[in-house]
Amino acid sequence: MNETVVRAENLGKTYGDFRALKGISFSIKAGECFGFLGHNGAGKTTTMQMMYGMSTVEEGELWLFGESFRLTPPAIKARLGVVSQEDNLDAALTVIENLEVYGLIYGLTRTESRLRGKNLLVFMGLEDKENSNIESLSGGLKRRLVIARALMNRPDLVILDEPTTGLDPQARHLVWQKLRSLKAEGVTLVLTTHYMEEAVQLCDSLVVMHEGTILAEGSPQYLIATYVRPYAIEVHLPLSQVPEGLTDKVSACGGEVIRVLDSLFLYADDGESLWDSLAGWGLPKHACLLRPSNMEDVFLKLTGMGGEA
C-alpha cells in the first residue's frame, strides 16, 4: 500500500473570532493527485498554507511525511514544491534568474542551478523565454514559470493553489499535461481548484469543502455515483415560466429537482423516461438538455446553493 504523505486530524483554524476551518480530517497517499474543491472562502487556501508553512497549526494535528508539527520544519519544506495563488515572481530578474535563485536557496551550486533551470524551462515549454523579463510574459507563461520554479528542488510533494485560474483553455490544458507528467514520475500533487473539469481530469481523490468543513470525499467517479442520480436535465427557462408543481411531478417519478440561483436541474435514474414526461408537464423540450450527471452536479448539490423549485 502507498505511504501516507499528508494526514490531517481535526485540523482547525480561527482568525479572530471567525472559525475558518472547523476541524477537518483527510489523508493523501504517495503518488496520487488530491484535490480540494470549494467556493471562495471554503478554507482551501488555509489548509494548504498550513502544509507549506505559511500558517501555523493551532488546532488538531497535521503530519507531512509522517512528522507532526505546528510550523512546517525546513527539512519538510525542502521536500515541497509550492505554487501559491499569486504568481510572486521577481520582476527584477529574468525568467532563468527566477529559477536560479530558487536553486541556490535549495543548496544547488550556480552551475547545477542553471542546468536544472534550463531543463525545467524545456519541461514547461518556456525555453525560448529564458532571458525574457517577467513583465513581458502572459498570465499563462507566468503560471508555467511558477510551476517550473516549484520544481527546482525536485519535490516529493507539489502543492498548487488554483494552478490554472485565469488561464485560457489551451494554457490550462498544457498545465494539466505537465501535472500529469509529474504524477507519472511519482510526484504527489495536492491542488485546489474551482474548475470541476480540472478536478475530474487530474484528481484521483477529491474533497468537497464548504464553510470550513469537508462535505464529501472520494474519487470523482465515486462522488458522481454516490451523490447524484445518473442523468440530469438542465432546464433553460426563466423560473417564472416553469410550470407549477414540477417538483412534485418529478418526485412522483422517482426524480429530484434542484434549483441553483435562477437555474433548474432535474435528476433521474432513468433519463429517457423523465425526458419523455417533460412535454406532458408543460416543459418545452427545446428549452431542456438531457445529459449524464457530472462533478458540477455533485458540487451544486452538496454545497447546497440550490433550493426547492
Ligand SMILES: Nc1ncnc2c1ncn2[C@@H]1O[C@H](COP(=O)(O)OP(=O)(O)OP(=O)(O)O)[C@@H](O)[C@H]1O
Ligand atoms: N489571515 C486571515 N485573516 C482573517 N480571515 C482570513 C484570513 N485568511 C483567510 N481568512 C478567511 O478564512 C476563510 C477561508 O479562507 P481561504 O482563503 O482558506 O478560503 P479558500 O477556500 O481558499 O477561498 P478562495 O477560493 O477564495 O481562495 C475566508 O472567509 C477568509 O476570508
